[in-house]
Amino acid sequence: MTEQPRPAPLLEMRGITKTFPGVRALGGVDLEVRAGEVHCLLGQNGAGKSTLIKILSASYQPDEGEILWEGEPVALSTPVAAMRRGISTIYQELDLVAGLTVTENIFLGHELSVGGFTRAIAADRRARALLERLGHAEIDPQCQVGELSPAAQQVVSMARALSHDTRLLILDEPSAVLDQEEVRNLFRVVRDLTAEGVAIVYISHRLEEIREIGDRITVLKDGVTVGRNLAVDATPTPDLIRLMTGRSIEYVFPARSGAARREGEPVLQVRGLACPGIFSGVDLDVHGGEIVGLAGLVGAGRSEIVETVYGARRASAGTVTVDGRRLRRGSVAAAVGAGVGLCPEERKSQGLLLDQSLYRNITISSLARFARGGFLDSGSERRRSEELCASLDVRPTGVERVARTLSGGNQQKIVLARWLLRECRVLILDEPTRGVDVGARAEIYSLIRGLADSGVAVLVVSSEVEEVLGLSDRVLVVREGTVVHEGPAEDIDESRVLDLVMEGNVA
Amino acid sequence: MSHQEPVSTTAAPGTPGALPPGDRAEGTRGGPRAPGRGGGAQRLRTGMGRNLGLVLALALLCAAGVLTAGDRFADVDNVLTILRLAAVIGVVSVGMTFVITGGGIDLSVGAILALCSVWSTTLATQALANDVHWIVIVFTAVAVGAGCGLVNGVLIAYGKVVPFIATLAMLASARGLAEIISNRRTQIVQVPEFRDFFGADVLGVPVLVLLFLVVAALGWVLLNKTTFGRRTLAVGGNPEAARLAGIRVQRHTVMLYVLVGVCCGIAAVMLVSRTTTGSSTHGTLYELDAIAAVVIGGTLLSGGRGTIVGTVLGVLIFTTLSNVFTLNNLSISAQSVVKGLIIVVAVLLQQRLAERSRT
Amino acid sequence: MSHQEPVSTTAAPGTPGALPPGDRAEGTRGGPRAPGRGGGAQRLRTGMGRNLGLVLALALLCAAGVLTAGDRFADVDNVLTILRLAAVIGVVSVGMTFVITGGGIDLSVGAILALCSVWSTTLATQALANDVHWIVIVFTAVAVGAGCGLVNGVLIAYGKVVPFIATLAMLASARGLAEIISNRRTQIVQVPEFRDFFGADVLGVPVLVLLFLVVAALGWVLLNKTTFGRRTLAVGGNPEAARLAGIRVQRHTVMLYVLVGVCCGIAAVMLVSRTTTGSSTHGTLYELDAIAAVVIGGTLLSGGRGTIVGTVLGVLIFTTLSNVFTLNNLSISAQSVVKGLIIVVAVLLQQRLAERSRT
Amino acid sequence: ACTSNTTESSEAATGGTSQAEAGSNDEAGETVVIGFSAPAADHGWMAAITDAAKSTAEGYDDVELKVAEGTNDVNLQISQVETFINEGVDAIVLLPFDGAAMTPVALKAMAAGIPVINVDREFNDPNAARVTVLGDNYGMGVSAGQYICEQVGDDADAVVAEIAGIDSLPLTQDRSQGFEDALAECGQDVDNRVAADFTVEGGEKAAANLLQAAPRIDAVWNHDDDQGVGVLAAIENAGRDEFIMVGGAGSANAMRSIQADDGVLKATVIYPSTQGADGIKLARLLVQDKAMSDTVEVEVPRMLQLFAPVVTQENVDEFLGSAFES
Ligand SMILES: Nc1ncnc2c1ncn2[C@@H]1O[C@H](COP(=O)(O)OP(=O)(O)OP(=O)(O)O)[C@@H](O)[C@H]1O
Ligand SMILES: Nc1ncnc2c1ncn2[C@@H]1O[C@H](COP(=O)(O)OP(=O)(O)OP(=O)(O)O)[C@@H](O)[C@H]1O
Ligand SMILES: O[C@@H]1[C@H](O)[C@H](O)CO[C@H]1O
Ligand SMILES: [Mg+2]
Ligand SMILES: [Mg+2]
Numbered sequence A: 001m002t003e004q005p006r007p008a009p010l011l012e013m014r015g016i017t018k019t020f021p022g023v024r025a026l027g028g029v030d031l032e033v034r035a036g037e038v039h040c041l042l043g044q045n046g047a048g049k050s051t052l053i054k055i056l057s058a059s060y061q062p063d064e065g066e067i068l069w070e071g072e073p074v075a076l077s078t079p080v081a082a083m084r085r086g087i088s089t090i091y092q093e094l095d096l097v098a099g100l101t102v103t104e105n106i107f108l109g110h111e112l113s114v115g116g117f118t119r120a121i122a123a124d125r126r127a128r129a130l131l132e133r134l135g136h137a138e139i140d141p142q143c144q145v146g147e148l149s150p151a152a153q154q155v156v157s158m159a160r161a162l163s164h165d166t167r168l169l170i171l172d173e174p175s176a177v178l179d180q181e182e183v184r185n186l187f188r189v190v191r192d193l194t195a196e197g198v199a200i201v202y203i204s205h206r207l208e209e210i211r212e213i214g215d216r217i218t219v220l221k222d223g224v225t226v227g228r229n230l231a232v233d234a235t236p237t238p239d240l241i242r243l244m245t246g247r248s249i250e251y252v253f254p255a256r257s258g259a260a261r262r263e264g265e266p267v268l269q270v271r272g273l274a275c276p277g278i279f280s281g282v283d284l285d286v287h288g289g290e291i292v293g294l295a296g297l298v299g300a301g302r303s304e305i306v307e308t309v310y311g312a313r314r315a316s317a318g319t320v321t322v323d324g325r326r327l328r329r330g331s332v333a334a335a336v337g338a339g340v341g342l343c344p345e346e347r348k349s350q351g352l353l354l355d356q357s358l359y360r361n362i363t364i365s366s367l368a369r370f371a372r373g374g375f376l377d378s379g380s381e382r383r384r385s386e387e388l389c390a391s392l393d394v395r396p397t398g399v400e401r402v403a404r405t406l407s408g409g410n411q412q413k414i415v416l417a418r419w420l421l422r423e424c425r426v427l428i429l430d431e432p433t434r435g436v437d438v439g440a441r442a443e444i445y446s447l448i449r450g451l452a453d454s455g456v457a458v459l460v461v462s463s464e465v466e467e468v469l470g471l472s473d474r475v476l477v478v479r480e481g482t483v484v485h486e487g488p489a490e491d492i493d494e495s496r497v498l499d500l501v502m503e504g505n506v507a
Numbered sequence B, C: 001m002s003h004q005e006p007v008s009t010t011a012a013p014g015t016p017g018a019l020p021p022g023d024r025a026e027g028t029r030g031g032p033r034a035p036g037r038g039g040g041a042q043r044l045r046t047g048m049g050r051n052l053g054l055v056l057a058l059a060l061l062c063a064a065g066v067l068t069a070g071d072r073f074a075d076v077d078n079v080l081t082i083l084r085l086a087a088v089i090g091v092v093s094v095g096m097t098f099v100i101t102g103g104g105i106d107l108s109v110g111a112i113l114a115l116c117s118v119w120s121t122t123l124a125t126q127a128l129a130n131d132v133h134w135i136v137i138v139f140t141a142v143a144v145g146a147g148c149g150l151v152n153g154v155l156i157a158y159g160k161v162v163p164f165i166a167t168l169a170m171l172a173s174a175r176g177l178a179e180i181i182s183n184r185r186t187q188i189v190q191v192p193e194f195r196d197f198f199g200a201d202v203l204g205v206p207v208l209v210l211l212f213l214v215v216a217a218l219g220w221v222l223l224n225k226t227t228f229g230r231r232t233l234a235v236g237g238n239p240e241a242a243r244l245a246g247i248r249v250q251r252h253t254v255m256l257y258v259l260v261g262v263c264c265g266i267a268a269v270m271l272v273s274r275t276t277t278g279s280s281t282h283g284t285l286y287e288l289d290a291i292a293a294v295v296i297g298g299t300l301l302s303g304g305r306g307t308i309v310g311t312v313l314g315v316l317i318f319t320t321l322s323n324v325f326t327l328n329n330l331s332i333s334a335q336s337v338v339k340g341l342i343i344v345v346a347v348l349l350q351q352r353l354a355e356r357s358r359t
Numbered sequence D: 001a002c003t004s005n006t007t008e009s010s011e012a013a014t015g016g017t018s019q020a021e022a023g024s025n026d027e028a029g030e031t032v033v034i035g036f037s038a039p040a041a042d043h044g045w046m047a048a049i050t051d052a053a054k055s056t057a058e059g060y061d062d063v064e065l066k067v068a069e070g071t072n073d074v075n076l077q078i079s080q081v082e083t084f085i086n087e088g089v090d091a092i093v094l095l096p097f098d099g100a101a102m103t104p105v106a107l108k109a110m111a112a113g114i115p116v117i118n119v120d121r122e123f124n125d126p127n128a129a130r131v132t133v134l135g136d137n138y139g140m141g142v143s144a145g146q147y148i149c150e151q152v153g154d155d156a157d158a159v160v161a162e163i164a165g166i167d168s169l170p171l172t173q174d175r176s177q178g179f180e181d182a183l184a185e186c187g188q189d190v191d192n193r194v195a196a197d198f199t200v201e202g203g204e205k206a207a208a209n210l211l212q213a214a215p216r217i218d219a220v221w222n223h224d225d226d227q228g229v230g231v232l233a234a235i236e237n238a239g240r241d242e243f244i245m246v247g248g249a250g251s252a253n254a255m256r257s258i259q260a261d262d263g264v265l266k267a268t269v270i271y272p273s274t275q276g277a278d279g280i281k282l283a284r285l286l287v288q289d290k291a292m293s294d295t296v297e298v299e300v301p302r303m304l305q306l307f308a309p310v311v312t313q314e315n316v317d318e319f320l321g322s323a324f325e326s
Helices: A049-056 A079-084 A102-106 A120-133 A148-163 A180-196 A207-213 A237-245 A302-309 A330-338 A347-353 A358-365 A376-391 A408-422 A440-454 A465-469 A496-502 B021-028 B046-074 B076-101 B109-119 B123-130 B135-157 B162-184 B190-197 B206-225 B227-237 B239-244 B249-274 B286-297 B308-327 B332-356 C021-028 C047-072 C074-103 C109-117 C123-130 C135-157 C165-182 C192-199 C207-225 C225-238 C239-243 C249-275 C288-298 C306-330 C333-358 D044-058 D072-085 D099-111 D137-154 D170-185 D200-211 D225-238 D252-260 D275-287 D316-320
Strands: A011-020 A021-033 A038-043 A063-071 A073-075 A087-090 A166-173 A201-202 A215-222 A222-231 A270-276 A279-286 A291-296 A317-322 A340-343 A424-428 A455-461 A474-481 A482-488 D033-035 D063-066 D092-095 D116-118 D132-133 D162-163 D192-194 D221-223 D244-247 D265-270 D304-305 D311-313
Touching: A011 A049, A021 A038, A021 A049, A021 A063, A021 A215, A021 B332, A038 A049, A038 A207, A038 A237, A038 B332, A049 A087, A049 A201, A073 B076, A079 A087, A087 A148, A102 A120, A102 A148, A102 C225, A148 A180, A180 A207, A180 A408, A180 B046, A180 D200, A207 A237, A215 A237, A222 A237, A237 A440, A270 A302, A279 A302, A279 A455, A291 A302, A291 A440, A291 A465, A291 A496, A302 A340, A302 A424, A302 B308, A330 A340, A340 A408, A347 A408, A347 B239, A358 B227, A358 C306, A376 A408, A408 A440, A424 A440, A440 A455, A440 A465, A455 C333, A465 A496, A465 C123, A465 D033, A482 A496, B046 B308, B046 B332, B046 D200, B076 B109, B076 B206, B076 B227, B076 B249, B076 B286, B076 B308, B076 D200, B076 D225, B109 B135, B109 B162, B109 B249, B109 B286, B123 B135, B135 B162, B135 B249, B162 C288, B162 C333, B190 B206, B190 B249, B190 B308, B206 B227, B206 B249, B206 B308, B227 B239, B227 B249, B239 C123, B249 D200, B249 D225, B286 B308, B286 B332, B286 C165, B308 B332, B308 D200, B332 C165, C047 C306, C047 C333, C074 C207, C074 C225, C074 C249, C074 C288, C074 D072, C109 C135, C109 C165, C109 C249, C109 C288, C123 C135, C123 D162, C135 C165, C135 C249, C192 C207, C192 C249, C207 C249, C207 C306, C225 C239, C225 C249, C239 C249, C249 D072, C249 D099, C288 C306, C288 C333, C306 C333, C306 D072, C306 D200, D033 D044, D033 D275, D044 D063, D044 D225, D044 D275, D063 D275, D072 D099, D092 D099, D092 D275, D099 D116, D116 D275, D116 D311, D132 D137, D132 D275, D137 D170, D137 D244, D137 D265, D137 D311, D162 D170, D162 D200, D192 D200, D200 D225, D221 D225, D225 D244, D225 D252, D225 D265, D244 D252, D252 D265, D252 D311, D252 D316, D311 D316
Parallel strands: A021 A222, A038 A201, A038 A215, A087 A166, A166 A201, A291 A455, A291 A474, A340 A424, A424 A455, D033 D063, D033 D092, D092 D116, D116 D132, D132 D304, D162 D192, D162 D221, D221 D244, D244 D265
Antiparallel strands: A011 A021, A011 A063, A063 A073, A215 A222, A270 A279, A270 A317, A474 A482, D265 D311
């Protein structure tokens, strides 16, 4: 926020290009970062943000272009070389070793040791100090990272970055897995760091965050820099959106169609659903044409509730009925058979077949439709998938592409496409816009609304309160495994929801 | 597909937090691929690049055969000999391809084959087959194989025993049982119709070779053209995602092990007809041979990608190899050393070629 | 923060992005874990839960031994016999634990052991050892083992050959080479000092058993208390994360294979001293025995989690089993069947217990 | 310390309860506990060895036999013998996987006062066994070679092939050496040689390839009749019959085929599968302090080398009774 004195910028990247087979991810990108600033990198899904920062952390090598560090050209040939200069990265996909403890992960590769022997106690002590500094003293350094929530894992990644002598910290969509409280905490840490002169490169699709924390902005579009060093204060949001998308879209929610949605029998009816230690006594109705949102803090148990409804977890009590038919407990196949679909929270591990082509990912739940006597007509599989990808604007095009090579947001669209194809009666969406850019968000919102309008019962889980309220017809607030509020979305506002999830002592 | 199709691209070294174990096992495990280099998964995708190395390796072997043994190698009878030798292990390997593609492994194939061979040639079965029809022998072998596969599958899918361990246990048990049933004696087949049927030729092609071709063709169709095959790839590629997509992963897993069990049953029938015996020593170490053929063929050891054509090529490479050695009167020891070298060279060659075909 | 802090949760079938691939292989692969249940990784983390099943299985076995064979089982000499039997395969298994924890596998251990045994007992080596010191024999064995491991490691880490295939090739080559070197004749050790040293007892404990204990203890320290061990877990658990953390994954992988090669060399020395011979048939099928012991012990076959104590318990279970069989004069075929059953029961037991200890 | 070449083999029938020579030696004495250990029964001959040993022991009320799991791992076999020593058995009958490798533990048993009867594969220290019962492997090769010499004569172009057993066993090398030496006597040599593994399947595979390698053959020696079943199947599959074949070990199957003269198999050379049974009998005699009643010696001799006669259609009836069912 304060202008820095003049010396050469900490980092300059000039004319960086990077081509993957068939895709030019970067076609000449410039970036200039000064010490002590929060430099935001903006761009649509697939614009090349993650690729750029992977070059910066030497995870990839650029095809062309040069990198200047304090004015001197440098070659960042290995991750270690980047780390030595003080570049630390928190990747979009968390890069922790799940089987190691928090401490072990923090010091991985630069363990505290004497003569090859690890100094467990000293390392624990330092880990605890780092976690404290990050405002998360409650994380047990001895805990295995695989047992932590994504949010806590994010904190561990931060602690790891800070365990180095960091001069440039790169955060690739750190807030995607955080709730508002935790985002606030993250910002506090970021401000502490910039005050010490550390430079931050910050990537996020949430423009309001950028307004709050950013100093300057670089905008990428289709692998080239289209906006350079824009001052946050001086650049209005519509300008940013226009730079990113070439269009002007507002962060708007489609209008509720308002018609008699709650009439007749609900399509999805949940009664007394319980899962010991996680949630209990959950009642839930979703009518055809209605969007019901589940709001709550990360860890409140919303994902578990919807996964149990879907049969991915076995309930200890309660019933789930779809169109009046009771579903067998703990059977996803039964739920899918009855017309229920789920876009899971973790698209990479739960949603996608990463090494298979897009069309196979899309048709996997509807194979019967393309099969005659068990034999698949893969031509029509491809055609239908092409249509869906086109309608969702998946980029780059081509349904033979391997899912792994798509950017995060585009991967999310593929999972959505799977259930669009299936034509569900009930669609459950867990964090449907995580990592999705502004343009695509609006598309996804209207798509969800369109589905509801066509009679589908939609259940949405989101950690963005604004999104739950804007998208849903009715909202349920969940706290510690119990529904603490239920009512029309119009009748409740953001601060009220926050009150409920934090304190939760009203009906 | 245009030629710069990303399908044949390298995997993203930058996003490997999410690398499926599958990919890791081939590319990264025990040493990550260099940045910017391809992982196994996509690299070998196109039919051409995928099998080129294998075809080349086989061609080199044949060239070596012709050079060193001339007409004795390039002779119809000799080719049929190679194919007959390939047939039994080939059928087992086709089954193994499914299990491995589906994310499992089966160490018990050789022992199951032995058990099938023995059970179907006990005197009681043979007496039955004599009275009724020799098909009783075939039916018994296949049923025993399917039963063993079912036990494996249930232990793995529902008992959650790691496939390696469950099938290792089956290996010990099935071979022990085969010894008990046969009293460790070679069971000689007395039913002449059985021997006549499987010993016959059709248009100069031995029935055994035809059987192998049929099994391989069916396997290819099943893996590439049916919902079953598609689900196998999904279950092997990401079982959790497959489950959440509505696939009955456990049931499917059981079916895969039953399938390989059935293949062992068929292979047992073939071996019984070939040797005219059932024996508890049949099929020793087939597990390693089959897995080697499958993996050399290009199926990912960790699941999610499988190729029947590759498996067949892999089997042919190994059988041709031992044929060429024998034609040249080479010692078994030298054979082993060269076999090891050829395995490595074939794999390295295949990788380099596949990489080149990408760029 | 309040008590619903997500940090303290158990994990997460809901957040499996973070589950290590390892977990999948054990729990999910071939059948997802039951909904709402934890995955293997955390389940077995606590020392108690982790080894309880093994200790129990071993205790049951010992009880069976005492019940059926009484004093003949519970006798110092008999216990030493079990330990001597365990020593050779135990040393190999400790090495194997590292390779598997680091995400690899080594099928060539038995063949490497044979090659080491043969090379170190050729007449030339023995003549040298006679003139200089018997340590020449030891040194040769270990150097040959390290060399084979180096070849494996380089092929896997830099050549990017899948570990299964690279070490399968080494299996064939090393055994072939051992046959060639020994001319397929058993090499008899003539150096008396060598035999005296390794045949001795220290305070009633045979040197072989002591060696095993030392190797196991060193292995435990190396895996649990050093940066090397820590990095092994990381390389096996998530090689890409390890790479990004600045670990030289390829070099580390090579070291792991050299390590297991050295263990094979030591085991070869032990077997040479026990049999007073080197032979190309030594160590046949040790690969399966070692892998079985390691996996039964609780090391994840897919890497990222390893336990030396578990491995030692696994080895002891198998050797005690053989001993109880010998004492009880069971039918030979029945022994294999029972062995298979016991493997399955031990694993199921361990899973159930570990699950219970979680809740 | 070689004593004799008795033609013992025809006496101890597989049936075990030996009906012949029911002399005073068969009268029950004090109970003898015998430990028996042999390699894995991965082929019929080895299975027959164990079976014959067991049924022989069952025929005596005063013998208690402990049979250890068959194994090809010398480490495990050593521990089995150690277990027998710990248990204090009266005698150990040992068919080692590798004679040299089992020598130290045999010495240990002898030192502990437990007589060891070494069967089939010889120790490399004479002190390691009280009695050694050996087949004549070199002699087998010689017998087979001589028979083939008789059949093919001095035809300089004759093609002779050999299908060996497990090549890494010393006994295979002895057999091959004997074969080679005998052939040399009549100016022949081995034109094609393959090795199998004593199993039916291995024999079939090796023979199938061999038949391709040699388009014309005059005579084949196959070391082992178990693998011979597979070899014959391969010959039938290939439709070849221009040569004669000689077998090895002497299974009942092979002899029946020789008797019926229904194929290429014309002869086999015996390698008695009753050696283990002999071992049991000798162990019992030793412990009960008896001698062999057909010799005048007061003690059981140190070494018994069995004869490797050639079985042909003429004399097959003599041997069929003692042949092992594979
Ligand atoms: N396997 C498990 N065993 C016991 N408790 C669990 C298990 N998995 C999760 N929980 C508990 O369930 C609760 C909800 O977890 P989770 O973080 O998935 O909730 P969520 O509301 O979906 O949050 P998010 O917004 O991150 O998806 C947590 O309190 C956690 O302790
Ligand atoms: N390993 C790869 N192989 C092929 N194409 C790739 C690879 N990695 C990225 N790409 C492509 O490069 C482009 C840029 O991807 P990148 O991940 O940098 O986007 P991003 O801006 O981070 O998007 P998001 O906001 O969705 O995370 C995309 O088109 C993507 O499909
Ligand atoms: O094991 C071998 C073979 O079976 C052979 O036939 C006889 O001698 C034995 O030692
Ligand atoms: Mg990105
Ligand atoms: Mg959630």
